[in-house]
Amino acid sequence: MKNKILIVDDEKLMRVSLEDKLTKEGYSVASLSNAVEGVKLLQSTNFDVVITDLRLPKMDGMDFLREIKKASPDTVVVIMTAYGSIENAVMAMKEGAYDYVTKPFSLEELTIKLQKALKHKDTIAENIMLKQRVLSQYGYDNMIGKGEGMKRVFEIISTVSNRDTTILIQGESGTGKELTAGAIHYNSNRRDGPFIKVSCAALNKEILESELFGHEKGSFTGAIKTRRGRFELADGGTIFLDDVDDIPLEMQVKLLRVLQEREFERVGGEETIPVNVRVICATKKDLKKLVQEGSFRQDLYYRLHVVTIQLPPLRERKEDISLLVTYFIKKYATHQRVGVNAISQEALNLLLSYNWPGNIRELENVIEHAVAFCTSDVIIPGNLPKNLVEGETPSGIFPMELSAIDSIDLQETLSDAERKLLLWAYQKTSGNQVRMSEILRIPRTTLQNKLVKYNITKTNISVAEQI
Ligand SMILES: Nc1ncnc2c1ncn2[C@@H]1O[C@H](COP(=O)(O)OP(=O)(O)OP(=O)(O)O)[C@@H](O)[C@H]1O
Numbered sequence: 001m002k003n004k005i006l007i008v009d010d011e012k013l014m015r016v017s018l019e020d021k022l023t024k025e026g027y028s029v030a031s032l033s034n035a036v037e038g039v040k041l042l043q044s045t046n047f048d049v050v051i052t053d054l055r056l057p058k059m060d061g062m063d064f065l066r067e068i069k070k071a072s073p074d075t076v077v078v079i080m081t082a083y084g085s086i087e088n089a090v091m092a093m094k095e096g097a098y099d100y101v102t103k104p105f106s107l108e109e110l111t112i113k114l115q116k117a118l119k120h121k122d123t124i125a126e127n128i129m130l131k132q133r134v135l136s137q138y139g140y141d142n143m144i145g146k147g148e149g150m151k152r153v154f155e156i157i158s159t160v161s162n163r164d165t166t167i168l169i170q171g172e173s174g175t176g177k178e179l180t181a182g183a184i185h186y187n188s189n190r191r192d193g194p195f196i197k198v199s200c201a202a203l204n205k206e207i208l209e210s211e212l213f214g215h216e217k218g219s220f221t222g223a224i225k226t227r228r229g230r231f232e233l234a235d236g237g238t239i240f241l242d243d244v245d246d247i248p249l250e251m252q253v254k255l256l257r258v259l260q261e262r263e264f265e266r267v268g269g270e271e272t273i274p275v276n277v278r279v280i281c282a283t284k285k286d287l288k289k290l291v292q293e294g295s296f297r298q299d300l301y302y303r304l305h306v307v308t309i310q311l312p313p314l315r316e317r318k319e320d321i322s323l324l325v326t327y328f329i330k331k332y333a334t335h336q337r338v339g340v341n342a343i344s345q346e347a348l349n350l351l352l353s354y355n356w357p358g359n360i361r362e363l364e365n366v367i368e369h370a371v372a373f374c375t376s377d378v379i380i381p382g383n384l385p386k387n388l389v390e391g392e393t394p395s396g397i398f399p400m401e402l403s404a405i406d407s408i409d410l411q412e413t414l415s416d417a418e419r420k421l422l423l424w425a426y427q428k429t430s431g432n433q434v435r436m437s438e439i440l441r442i443p444r445t446t447l448q449n450k451l452v453k454y455n456i457t458k459t460n461i462s463v464a465e466q467i
């Protein structure tokens, strides 16, 4: 394809001869005598290069240059300037012109500059393409999303990954907080260092403290040898503190100190240990509210809040659902070595109309389930879990036709119902106990006792037991 050049000069002889010569050189050339018409033409036609005189009637070359940059930022501008007015050319280059020629100039001189200008334009285009390719590849190649919500997240990740700022990732369960933390680490220059995850929800205060900061031998009963904590293990890399809101108040001070000073002492230790670590935290809660309620330190909140990434819930980015579905079908068809490769429109519609309380994790589980139950190569509604097909009403999980029975064992029926609800919650949350206790509205300890009572563990959950 021929490169398109626009010449703007009020000197007719110059204009015509240039147009003639450049056309012979193989360019597609248009020429105009003033900039006002030039602006108009640029709005409807793309030009690779504009060659313009600086001194022009109606609108001068400098204003024209600004208009070109507005209307068509990719177009490269070469200025023609009269002998003795180099300062103007320099000024034009500051405003974004790529190069200039001083009149009188030879055709050879101009074509060399033109070729350089065109090459410059190609390089810019290539860089943009490359950046987009990198963005769509790892870093985030396992992070799917094309809607505005996720685009913003990708932008923040690419901007902040290489800076050592503390990052707070907020989002409902299953929205991809851990995945995002990983993407930041593996896109940062700490990628060759360790990426250490700590779930602050799963541990009580004493264990959490020694988990994070380590302990000295003999510092408490059971501390039979000195142990390094996660902060020490993360030296040179990134530490990911999940459910950071669950850190007890008295421990928050210690965390604040590491964030500020990058040093700490092991439990029972006196030696101050320096660390070089990047901290990423995640929470499902509204930390600001916790600060107001007094369960989270304000100073720590400000420390963590430097850069916040808010992950949108899946129900607010339904435009990503079909992309995610395709991605998960491919993933689980490969895992399960089956030929499933598509989803019927009817089944997809069900997924689109569901409101996804468990977000992407739930969608992923649904597709894994559907691939396992699919007997052809296309997923149909019958392959989806029942709650999606029939609507989600936990109270309707076990409908009872009471009119048909004379008596009932209350204890046994209640236990059966309880077990089913626990399985329901387990399936919905992939066994995430924090989430389970939330959706069942019972304390974690009660939940744990019940899981033990009904012997519900990962290995005991079989596909047959899904509701
Ligand atoms: N944008 C995404 N593209 C593809 N997979 C995703 C995306 N976001 C999350 N996932 C997948 O969903 C699952 C849940 O993600 P992740 O564990 O990061 O969520 P989370 O926010 O940390 O959840 P929780 O709060 O329950 O810990 C993972 O299997 C993850 O790979």
Ligand SMILES: [Mg+2]
Binding pocket: 177, 178, 242
């Ligand atoms: Mg998580």
